[in-house]
Amino acid sequence: MTADLSLRLAAHRFLEGLDTEDVALLAAVARPAEFPAGTYLIREGEEADTIYFVDRGRVAIELHAPGRGPLVVETVGPGQVVGLSWVSPPFRWQFDARAAEAVGAVGVDAPALRLILAERPVLGFDLLQRLSGVLLERLQTTRVRLLDLYGDGGRR
Amino acid sequence: MVAAVEPAARTAPGHGPLTPALYRVVERQVELDDVVTLSLEPEDGPAPPFAGGQFNMLTAFGVGEIAISISSAPGDPGPLRHTVRDVGAVTAALCASPVGAVVGVRGPFGTDWGVDGIDPAADAVIVAGGIGLAPLRGAVDELVARRRGTAGGGVFVLVGARSPDQVLFPPDLERWRADGAHVGVTVDAGAPGYDGPVGVVTSLLPEAPFDAERAVALVCGPEIMMRFAVRSLLERGVDPGRILVSLERNMQCGVGLCGHCQLGPLLLCRDGPVVPYGGVAEGLLGEHRR
Amino acid sequence: MGVDPGAEAVVDREGLDRLVGVLAERGFATLGPVVSGGAIVHRPLQGVDDLPAGWHDVQAPGHYRLEHDGGDELFGWAVGPSSPKAEFFPSAETVWRARSEGQRVSLSAPEPPAAPTAVVGARPCEVRAMSVLDRVLRDGAHPDDRYTARREGAFVVAAECGAPSGSCFCTSMGSGPAADDGFDLAVTELLDGDHRFLVRVGSAAGAEVLGAVPHRPATEDDRRARQAVLDGARRRMGRSLDTEGLPALLARNLDHPRWAEVAERCLSCGNCTLVCPTCFCSDVKDVTDVTGGIERHRRWASCFDLDHSYLHGGAVRPTTASRYRQWLTHKLSTWWDQFDESGCVGCGRCITWCPVGIDLTEEAAAIRATDGAEAGSGGVGA
Numbered sequence: 001m002t003a004d005l006s007l008r009l010a011a012h013r014f015l016e017g018l019d020t021e022d023v024a025l026l027a028a029v030a031r032p033a034e035f036p037a038g039t040y041l042i043r044e045g046e047e048a049d050t051i052y053f054v055d056r057g058r059v060a061i062e063l064h065a066p067g068r069g070p071l072v073v074e075t076v077g078p079g080q081v082v083g084l085s086w087v088s089p090p091f092r093w094q095f096d097a098r099a100a101e102a103v104g105a106v107g108v109d110a111p112a113l114r115l116i117l118a119e120r121p122v123l124g125f126d127l128l129q130r131l132s133g134v135l136l137e138r139l140q141t142t143r144v145r146l147l148d149l150y151g152d153g154g155r156r
Numbered sequence: 157m158v159a160a161v162e163p164a165a166r167t168a169p170g171h172g173p174l175t176p177a178l179y180r181v182v183e184r185q186v187e188l189d190d191v192v193t194l195s196l197e198p199e200d201g202p203a204p205p206f207a208g209g210q211f212n213m214l215t216a217f218g219v220g221e222i223a224i225s226i227s228s229a230p231g232d233p234g235p236l237r238h239t240v241r242d243v244g245a246v247t248a249a250l251c252a253s254p255v256g257a258v259v260g261v262r263g264p265f266g267t268d269w270g271v272d273g274i275d276p277a278a279d280a281v282i283v284a285g286g287i288g289l290a291p292l293r294g295a296v297d298e299l300v301a302r303r304r305g306t307a308g309g310g311v312f313v314l315v316g317a318r319s320p321d322q323v324l325f326p327p328d329l330e331r332w333r334a335d336g337a338h339v340g341v342t343v344d345a346g347a348p349g350y351d352g353p354v355g356v357v358t359s360l361l362p363e364a365p366f367d368a369e370r371a372v373a374l375v376c377g378p379e380i381m382m383r384f385a386v387r388s389l390l391e392r393g394v395d396p397g398r399i400l401v402s403l404e405r406n407m408q409c410g411v412g413l414c415g416h417c418q419l420g421p422l423l424l425c426r427d428g429p430v431v432p433y434g435g436v437a438e439g440l441l442g443e444h445r446r
Numbered sequence: 447m448g449v450d451p452g453a454e455a456v457v458d459r460e461g462l463d464r465l466v467g468v469l470a471e472r473g474f475a476t477l478g479p480v481v482s483g484g485a486i487v488h489r490p491l492q493g494v495d496d497l498p499a500g501w502h503d504v505q506a507p508g509h510y511r512l513e514h515d516g517g518d519e520l521f522g523w524a525v526g527p528s529s530p531k532a533e534f535f536p537s538a539e540t541v542w543r544a545r546s547e548g549q550r551v552s553l554s555a556p557e558p559p560a561a562p563t564a565v566v567g568a569r570p571c572e573v574r575a576m577s578v579l580d581r582v583l584r585d586g587a588h589p590d591d592r593y594t595a596r597r598e599g600a601f602v603v604a605a606e607c608g609a610p611s612g613s614c615f616c617t618s619m620g621s622g623p624a625a626d627d628g629f630d631l632a633v634t635e636l637l638d639g640d641h642r643f644l645v646r647v648g649s650a651a652g653a654e655v656l657g658a659v660p661h662r663p664a665t666e667d668d669r670r671a672r673q674a675v676l677d678g679a680r681r682r683m684g685r686s687l688d689t690e691g692l693p694a695l696l697a698r699n700l701d702h703p704r705w706a707e708v709a710e711r712c713l714s715c716g717n718c719t720l721v722c723p724t725c726f727c728s729d730v731k732d733v734t735d736v737t738g739g740i741e742r743h744r745r746w747a748s749c750f751d752l753d754h755s756y757l758h759g760g761a762v763r764p765t766t767a768s769r770y771r772q773w774l775t776h777k778l779s780t781w782w783d784q785f786d787e788s789g790c791v792g793c794g795r796c797i798t799w800c801p802v803g804i805d806l807t808e809e810a811a812a813i814r815a816t817d818g819a820e821a822g823s824g825g826v827g828a
Contacts, residue, residue, distance in 0.1 A: 170555070173588040218732070219732065406756050406757050408728075414726075415749070
């Protein structure tokens with residue numbers, strides 16, 4: 001089982017170039033995760049205890065508002081990561097993440113990973129660099145969407 | 157690859173290049189709540205030939221004139237089509253034009269997407285944002301038709317819109333998909349009942365399996381969107397000389413006489429709007445106040 | 447007496463006067479330099495008596511004065527604020543008229559052309575400017591038909607320069623003080639000995655007109671005298687512009703701090719574009735009356751207008767620095783990319799008529815002296 005997970009993690013774009021040894025460390029605290037369409041990977045407010053490396057399907061990151069239903073702020077697909085709030089306190093999910101299509105992922109235990117990284121600063125720095133890259137990209141694209149480029153700019 | 161079409165552009169006979177020929181609206185299609193496609197036919201004689209990416213200067217008589225890209229394909233048997241977004245006095249008047257109204261047309265002007273010159277074996281990647289899909293529609297039609305059922309390069313159409321109800325030309329997107337093109341659509345903000353991708357248009361690139369090395373990319377949309385799209389295409393390995401963008405500036409005469417559409421070394425009505433990124437737009441896209 | 451193109455002849459003052467008469471007889475509306483309102487401007491010319499005899503212009507950045515010395519010299523001045531541009535490319539023009547009734551629009555027939563224009567006393571820099579403007583307005587894929595017709599029917603009598611002003615730098619731009627082509631006749635005023643004019647024929651039309659005017663063949667003395675006038679002019683140029691690699695220099699210094707510096711002086715008034723003989727920007731606007739009449743108007747515009755670059759709700763060039771940069775880089779750099787030659791002919795008008803005396807030769811030299819300098823605080827984007 002761990003061998004399978006090692007293979008899936010090694011093939012995941014987010015972990016590209018990571019040492020086999022380090023991949024095995026992650027795989028040791030991971031489990032396969034399948035989410036049928038419509039089910040939730042993550043719920044707002046719950047403990048941020050898993051990082052999902054998605055390799056199949058599409059995940060909708062959303063917030064729920066009464067009367068307005070779920071508001072999708074971003075969708076995430078294969079090769080991407082769902083769940084970023086495990087990195088720093090308060091370790092609580094800020095959004096819901098719903099499987100928009102059936103999702104296949106590898107879920108890595110976040111508390112266990114934090115312990116491993118505390119012992120292995122070099123790996124820790126590497127993963128945080130990769131994570132920063134994802135955060136930066138999401139921040140940039142979110143900023144671009146904030147500009148509402150396709151809007152009418154208040155001209156009418 | 158990108159060259160101006162020979163000046164078969166027609167204006168009213170006996171008049172100079174600033175006088176429009178008279179056309180009539182023969183059909184009016186409401187695309188979105190602020191976007192209308194007008195189908196136009198000349199009062200006299202046939203419309204001049206054009207290539208996808210070119211534009212006409214349309215006159216709303218009594219209001220003014222504006223540059224609008226041609227949104228029909230050169231091979232279309234039907235009338236000339238222009239997809240207009242209501243953003244000011246002239247475009248409002250054009251969008252409100254009923255069937256039977258007279259519209260002035262001068263053109264076609266400008267450079268085109270160069271569909272004829274695209275290597276049939278190369279993948280064609282189209283990245284369109286918002287109303288930017290309109291100047292690309294004709295070129296995509298042509299590419300999809302030429303490559304349907306062939307073993308050559310594929311067609312990858314990546315479309316970004318504000319929200320699900322702002323996606324332009326859904327029937328064309330479906331048709332292209334059915335004819336073998338890879339079509340991806342994403343929106344900046346979702347809506348109830350929408351379960352598709354939400355994110356910037358470049359987020360569709362990773363799932364578009366085109367061969368970057370030989371690919372040709374046609375990009376059209378707001379300037380910021382084009383900058384980000386070009387960046388992502390370059391990161392993917394597309395050759396900068398094979399990325400085409402559509403640049404925009406204030407246009408008044410459309411024929412290289414009034415000086416308004418200058419962007420650095422270019423007169424966009426003559427040297428654009430379609431311009432290669434490598435060596436040309438590269439030095440202009442990110443510049444401030446140029 | 448038959449005259450050939452390329453021939454050189456000499457006329458006297460009466461002959462020059464007769465020349466103006468011949469042009470009127472041939473149906474030309476003749477314009478030439480006259481003193482009006484304290485400046486030498488282009489006005490209808492009846493004869494040689496209308497020319498600015500004895501007048502000299504003193505020009506410097508932001509400075510223009512006429513002085514009279516009581517003499518007979520007709521062309522002892524450089525250039526005034528106006529140029530022949532306005533004759534061929536009017537400052538305001540109605541391009542077409544139409545009438546709209548219900549769902550019918552009818553265009554009026556195009557207006558017939560006016561009488562052909564003859565320009566007497568066009569400076570070599572102005573002749574060059576006309577050819578620069580030809581390349582923009584006539585030689586592109588969509589020629590301005592009215593401009594083309596006016597240019598085709600025109601008769602140009604150039605007057606070579608003997609008295610450049612403090613603002614002149616035609617030698618730097620290769621557009622003077624001699625007239626090389628683009629004229630029907632070119633006159634050089636000679637004051638050594640008899641007051642006479644060496645006339646060079648530049649076209650068959652010029653030959654025909656000269657043939658109807660009393661003249662004698664030019665001698666070696668006359669030719670030497672002409673060279674002396676031109677050499678004198680070359681030595682007395684007001685200023686110079688180093689054009690070596692200039693287009694590329696400006697293109698790589700778009701963020702130079704000098705742009706912010708000149709913007710502190712520039713009023714963005716557009717005077718420079720108004721007096722420049724090659725500026726061609728125009729606004730094209732439709733106007734209506736309440737009875738269904740529609741007209742398309744074309745009017746001179748300036749890249750210094752805030753709205754010139756209006757796009758998507760605002761100006762692309764909202765700062766004076768960005769607009770000054772556009773003007774200067776277009777004139778001296780990107781004009782090459784667009785039209786394969788320089789847009790500047792070295793007439794110096796922009797220097798003289800700038801209310802704050804900005805000198806583009808000085809601006810270009812300043813950038814050249816600190817090529818590659820980066821903005822600290824400020825800069826174009828600020």
